[in-house]
Amino acid sequence: MHFTTHDQLILLALLAVLAVLLIAAPKLRVPYPIFLVCGGLALGFVPGMPTISLPPEIVLVAVLPPLLYLSAYRTSLRDLRANARPIAILAIGLVAATTIAVAVVAHAAVDDMSWSAAFVLGAVVAPTDPIAATAIMRRLGVPRGLVSIVESESLVNDGTALVLFRVAVVAALSGEFSVWDVSWRFVWAVVGGVAIGMIVGFLVAETRRRVDNPPVEVTISLMTGYFAFIPAAAVSASGVISVVTAGVYLGWRTPELTSVQSRLQGEALWNIVAFVLNALVFALVGLQLSSILDKLTGTSGWQLTWWAILVTGTVILTRIVWLPIFAWRNKRKPFTHTFLISWAGMRGAVSLAAALSIPLATDAGPPFPHRDLIIFLTFTVILGTLVLQGLTLPAVIRTLRIQPDTIEEEEDAQARIRAAEAALERLEELTAEEWVRDDTAERMRGLYNFRRNRFTSRFDEESDGAIEEQSRAYQRLRRELLDAERAAVVELGRSGLISGDVANRVRRDLDLEDARLEI
Structure with missing residues (x-):
């Protein structure tokens, strides 16, 4: 592919606009997916803007596997x-x-829309995208259990919806529908996906157990989503379910397999990769509308708008009606929680990628029925749910008066208290060793006792806050000293008294110490 100077300038301008949108989104307190989709939508109608297509394989094969793997890897089995x-x-x-x-x-x-084409549309718009919703929910302190449900739902419903989508497309292509064939395809997609995901997860775990090279370990981690997705898709099993299975399995196994260095490097790299991939996809989604509308010139704007409102409204209302009836019969779950979950059903790039992957023609030769309209309606559902539900979700949370819980903070403190106690127990065992000096052991004992008491006092109603105040004073003083250390290292590097590698290594160690002060 050859890029002209004009193409390069357009790409540079798009990246600059993308950067501006990403900077502006947090300042305006708008989740970046909503901002990027709207920004891409506006850019798509700029005169002279070339058509930028979004190949479905870019999302379904290149982008979706690593993002799904990361979400599954970070998902708690307990939750x-x-x-x-x-x-x-x-x-x-x-x-x-x-x-x-x-x-x-x-x-x-829709005039003349067959049942098979209608079911293709239904399956395409069924899966949710949790990024915008969970960003808002976390910012406003929504209880962790509700956030976990929204995230976990998206992990599983991508697989369910794409299996239904594949079955509906096959029926539309062949013009035939068999209950036995549909049932077999669905069962194989699920069972095959789980089996392949478990096999891949086991093989990756055994490989990482034998590797002691952080860059190689991180690279294997980045590729695991593809290792699970591609073989499953090749045998008509669910690639999504395969990736999710491998991710959950490895998330459970990885702590005992990896080194400190690989975990630190992997976490930092994964955060960047996930953010960049999500940002690019949402921006590209917004850019698609102008090219989609160009293919629907034979239908009036009012008709398209009416159909878009009908389909988007059906998607939103189905969720609102479904949840109170079927979700929680447990009286301990308040209606406010149920309604919040029902309003957090935004759609995203997976739906548009699925719509774009619809074949151009049926097996008999004619064009796939209503393909362009299905793509348009999918886009309007994505835009409608992101903008309507995304922008109003903060107001819904405040109106429902959903109070934040302290469960996560309590569990965090509990984990750190238990870790400190384990260290103290091990210290007592080691004091009998000749190589352990008494003064060193005493310093360690004081450090871990202080750490344990600090986290214990956070949830002690009778605590006067003295320990926490002492900790804050220590953090402030330590940061001042770390700043002085960094400045000295920078000066040594600039004066040529130490090499760049040495300066970078020392600064990294100082940064790690600084990061620990956030605890």
Whole structure:
């Protein structure tokens, strides 16, 4: 591919606009996916802007596997087990209900839309994207359990929806529908995906157990999503389910397999990779509308708008109606929590990528029925849910008066207290060793006792706050000293008294000490 100077300038301008949007989003307190989609939408209608297409394989094969793997890797097995029922109701039951509801509405409203094409549309718009919703929920202190449900739902419903999508596309291509064939395809997609994911997870775990090279370990981690997705897709199993299975398995196994260096390097790199991939995809999604509309010149704008409102409204209302009926019969779950989950069902890039992957023609030769309209309606559902639900979600949270909980803070303190106690227990065992000096052991004992008492006092109602105040004073003083150390190292490097490698290594160690002060 040859890039002209004009193409390079356009690419540079797009990257500059993307950077501006990413900087502005947190200042305006708008989740960056919403900002990027709207920014891309506006750019798409700028006169002279070339058409920038979003190949479906870019999202489904190149972008989706690593993002899914990271989400699954960071998912807590405990939370998955605890929320298994609501996750199943959302990721399986609601996906099926949304697919059917949208198919019924689209078949009734759109002239000549066949049932198979309508079900393709329903399956495409069924999966949710949690990025914008969870960003808002975390910022406003929504209880961790609700955030976990939204994240876990998205992990599973991508797989469910894409399996239904594949079945619907096959029916539309062949013009035939077999209950036996559909059931077999669905079962194989799920079972095959889980099996391949477990095999890949086991093989990667055994490989990483034998590797002691942080760059290699991090590279294997980045590639694991593809290792799970591609073989599953090749045998018509669910690549999404395979990636999620491998991610959850390795998230459970990795702490015992990896070194400190690989975990630190991997965490930093993964955060950057995930952020960049999500940012690019949401911006590209926004850029698609102008090219999509160019293919629908034979339909009036009012008609397209009406269909878009119908389908988007069906997607939103189905979720709102479904959850109170089927989600939580447990009286301990307040209605406010149920409604919040129902309003957090935004759609994202997976839906658009699935729509763009619809074949151009059926097996018999004619064009795939209503392909361009399905893509347009998918885009409007993404835009409508992101803008309407995303921008109003903070107001919904405040109106429902959902109070933040302290469970995560308490568990964090509990973990650090237990870690300090384990260190003290081990210290007592080691004091008998000849190489352990008494004065060194005493300093370590004082350090860990202070750490344990500090976290214990955070949730002690009778505490006068003296320990926490002492800790804050220590942190402030330590930062002042670290700044002085950094300045000295920088001066040594600039004067040529130490090499750049030495300066970078010492600064990194100082930065790690500084980062620990956040605890």
